[in-house]
Amino acid sequence: MSARFRLPNGRMGSVLSFLGLSVVAGILATVAVTPAIALTGVAANSSIGMFEELPTFLRVDNLPQKTTIYAHRTIDGNDQNVPIASFYAENRENVTWDQIAQVVKDAAVAAEDPRYYEHGGVDPLGVVRAAISNVMGGDVQGASTITQQYVKNVLVAQATGLATEEERDAAYEEATSVSFDRKLKEMRYAIALEKQFSKDDILLGYLNIALFGGRVYGIQAAAQYYYGVNASDLNINQAASLIAIVNNPANLRLDMPDDPDNGAANGYALTKARRDYVIDSMLTHKLIDQQTHDDAIAAPIEPSIHDAPVGCTAAGNAGFFCDYVVNTIRNDPVFGETAEERYSNFIRGGFDVYTSLDLDMQDVAQQAIDENIPKTRFDGVDLASAASAVEAGTGRIKVMAQNKDFNDSGDAAAAGENFSAVNYNADSDYGSSSGFQAASTYKVFTLIAWLRAGHTLGESFNISPKTYNQADFKACDATYTGEYQVANDANERGTRTVMQSTATSINGGFMQMGQQLDQCDIRKAATDLGVHRADGAPLEDKPSAILGTNEVAPLTMAAAYAGIANHGLFCTPVAIDRMVKPDGTDAAIPASLCSQAIEAPIADAAAYALRGVIEGGSATASNPYDGVEHIAKTGTSDGNTTTWTTGASSKVGLSVLVGQASLPAGLDEYANLRALDLDSGSAATARHRIWLPIMEAIDARLGGDDFVTPDSKYIRGVQVAVPDVTGQTLEQAKAVIEGAGFTFQDGGTRASDATAGLVIAMDPAGGTQTGKGATITVYTSDGSQAGATMPNLTGQRSDVALQALAAAGVDTSKVTVAYTATGATVANTCVVAATDPAPGAKATISSPITLTLYSPTGAVPPTGCPQ
Missing domain, CATH: 3.30.10.20 (Trypsin Inhibitor V; Chain A)
Structure with a gap:
């Protein structure tokens, strides 16, 4: 870009400019006209001394370049890394000297600095011409050589790469200010730079750093953006058009076809005028012949814009995983001191970020979710489904899918109900989700604490529904009071073992276990396996937490179950396998932290119980029956608002969630998923229809080992x-x-x-x-069936008979009276004629007893008969 700067308007400004540039010309005449003198550094006078005192060292940093994120895909039977997203502050891809067409180099020199290969960084003749032009026209010209333009662009690049906005603004102002001091310093740097680098190196640097409009920097990015070709394949028309843009990137860019001044309608008139000047200059300096010149001048400017998508919105069904990677970089101190610095380094560093995601498995997961869970509200219900898979022994995230399309524009809802920036798989800091109740998938931590305490899977207890006194539970951080009513999903009653309670997820069984444990031990089993609340708050340890009231992320649960499946060896989940700098060296990345979180015999015993869940228990519908053994645990929250299947093979942990992102339209409580019938079946069982095909694909790719049978002491004790x-x-x-x-x-x-x-x-x-x-x-x-011998009451008046029965312990409220006329006289009226049971018979104290009394009137009770 030909540098232009303004001094005060009017003749006085022109005179001052003339004098200033004349001083520079005088200095240069002595210092820089010939390389021999320029290299001596000898000061002939005070002006030369002043010039020599200016700084000479210009740090030429690596230029900001595009960072690309890669994931794995199998192509022609081979595992390959394929790009899924790119990030850049400046769309640039540095290329070597041989990767740039000669016509580009010729166009740049002819138009921007014809004496480039003759001067020593500053062109004295150009300075003099600029001084005269300034006086004559009042418009200050900088006479910038390619080297000077390169210096200015380097200083601007350094400014934009500073950590804070205040530092960036100050450095940018210093690098671009319209001042004699800045111009003099720029010249000094240019002369020094030519002592350090060859002419070809400086021209290469210039072509890699130059701005070509918008955020397009460097000739390679410009060639790809404006014409869809590499810099090595540009023809003269294309090359001249791109070099033309450098003169005024804001006004001469070719990606604004509707611009009335420089658009498609007028053939990009402003750019064409500058392009033709470039082509004329090439002819003038004998870099092309007349025919080539004429053909190029006659050719129209016809850009073919090829956008370079930026950010995770271009990552397709890997968008949320991509965003997780970006948030990993924002959050992890290995990438810098502050989130702002980390992200700035990321988008400017030109890294190749190789991740753990398996796109083949990801496609299966996305298809399974899409076939079962709609992206938009269904009958008013805003469903949220997510699937995370974590490799056992490494923590590498293999799958991260959900039922939304990624959009982090800041207003995803406006783009459509199917868009979201909230990652249901991850914690709040890594995707803005507050998590979902773990429900019964959390019961495994009570199981682990139970086994750690020396109990066994064979122990049994009454699992019937019950109201518990919370004060009876050992609470590690608090004393809880009040009642907690616990029911079983299938209303199970009676006695069950721990194994049985696990297989069918009986709440009563786990509450009985939890009542015998310290809640701290249950919480510790969870935290040992990396479990934490998605919102960052401490895990709750109240009795209801036994049944899974803590809100967690699927990624967290997938990693925990992978640890159980791997004999208790837990590895924190990681997304980045390798991060390569532009020079080919590796950058530091956060590593998975692996530890023996659960004692191997305990983990194996827990896995043994969890096998019963998927082999005949509540997760049977998730079993792919593909020859690979699995463990699993289902979960359903109160009110059936959230459901899970979380489990693992020996190779990978997989957690599938089907919940709700927000309240149903017009309602103040979440929907019962058992009452919601989707096109694919019940919403409450969709977890099985999602988990099964994903695990089937994982098994097909990675296989799996059988789980070990634990020592019998853990089974029967x-x-x-x-x-x-x-x-x-x-x-x-x-x-x-x-x-x-x-x-x-x-x-x-x-x-x-x-x-x-x-x-x-x-x-x-x-x-x-x-x-x-x-x-x-x-x-x-209760004593209600206690035995009694029926006394002989025959011949006794009714009142005496009732007293005798009461004395024998009989409940007299159970006694009924009947009447008979047979043998009845006035004298024996109201006297017992017979009893049922008969005298001497055995009866319970609550058995019904009938006294039959004489009555001359038969069935009609006589008057005055005592009761």
Whole structure:
């Protein structure tokens, strides 16, 4: 770009300009007219001394370049890295000298600096011509050589790369200010630069750094943007048109066809005029012949704009994963001190960012979601579905898909209901989601804490629905009060083992386990496997957390289950495999942190229980039955508003969520997914229809090993005989059971002929072999079936008979009276003729009893008969 700058208007300004440039010309006449003198650094006078005192070292940094994110795809049977998104502050791709057509180099020199290969960085003749022109026309010309323009562009590039806006503005003003001081410094730098680099190197740098309009920098990006070709393939018309833009990038750019001054309608008149000047200059300096000149002049300017998409919106179904990568760079201190600095380095650094995403698996995941979950509201319900897959042993994220199209324009809703910038798979800091209730997928951490405490999968307890006193739970950080009512999804009742409770996700079983544990231990099992709330708050440890009230991200749960599947070796999820600088060296990246989070025998025992979930339990519908063993756990939140299937093969952990992004239209509570029928089936079971094909694709690619069978002590444990406490009082039974190492539970009363308050039944029964610590439920008699012998009441008046029954312990409210005329006289009226049961018969104290009384009137009760 030919530099222009203005001094004060009017003749005085022109005179001052003339004098200033004359001083420069005088200096240069002594210092820079010939390279021999310019290189000596000898000051002939005070003016030369002043010039020599200016700074000479110009740091030529790496130019801002485009950063590209890659993901894996199998092409022709080979795993290849393919680009999914690019980022840049300046759309630039540096090229070498041989990658630029000679016609471009000739056009640049002819138009911008014909004496380029003759002067030493500053052209004294050009300075003199500019001084005279300034006096004559009053318009200040800078007489900038290609080297000087390169210097200015380097200073501008350095300014835009500074960390803060204040620093950038100050440096940019210094680099572009219209002043004699700036021009003098620029010349000094130019002379010094020519001592450091060859002419070809400087011209190459100039062509790589020059602005070609908008955010297009460098000849390669310009060639691709305006003509869809490489810089090496530009013809004379194209080359001259691009070099023309450099003269005034804002006004001569070729991507504004509707511009009335320089658009398609007038053949890009302004650019054409400058292009023709470039071509004329090439002819003048004998760089082309007359015929080539004439043909080029006659040719129209016909740009073919090829946009270079920027950002994650261009990443297709990998858009949310791409955004996760960008947020990783914003958040991780390995990339810089502040988020602003990290992102600036990222978009200017020209990195090749190779990620862990497998696009083949990603396509399967996206298809599974799209076939089951709509992108827009369905019957008013704003569904949110997500799937994350994490590789066991490495933490590499293989899949990250959801039921929205990525748009981070700041107003995604305006673009359409199908667009969003919220990543349902990730935490708030990595995608703006506050997470979803983990529901029963969180129960696995109670299971792990249970096994760590020495309990077994074979222990059993009464899992019937129950109202719990929260004060009975050991709370690590607080004491909770009040009641907590727990029901089972299928209303299961009775006794179940831990294994059974896990397989069908029985709430009562896990509450019984949790009541015997410290809630701190459950929370620790979760945090050991990297589980945390998506909003950054501490994990809750109240009793309801046992059933999964903490709100988490699918990515978090996928990584946790991958750790369980990998014998307790947990690796934090990572998205970046490698990050390469423009010079081919590796940049530092955040590494996955792997640790033995759960003791291997404990993890294997938990996995054994989780196999029962997908092999006949609540996750059976998710099982691909493809020859690879899996573990899994389902989850359904209160009100059936959110559902999950989270599990793993030995190779990959996979978590699938189907929830709701916002409240249904016009309602103040979330929808019941069991009442929502989608085109593909029930919304509540869509998790299975999504999880299965994704895991099937993962298995096809990676295979999987069988899970180990844990030591029998974790399955059955030490079997102990249950003490028989029948016939004892409730207090006596409790003391005996707890003394034997079991957990006591009062099952309430049952109708019995035993004395009220005595134990009449146990579950499991006395003498049964079961795991130590198991819950023993006892039931006591209510005394309602206690036995009594029917006294002989015949010949007694009715009132005397009732008193005798009461004395025998009979509930007299159960006594009915009948009348008979047979044998009745006035004398025996109201006297007992017969009883049912008969005298001497056995009856319970609550059995119905009938007294038949004499009555001369038959069935009609006689008057005055005492009751």
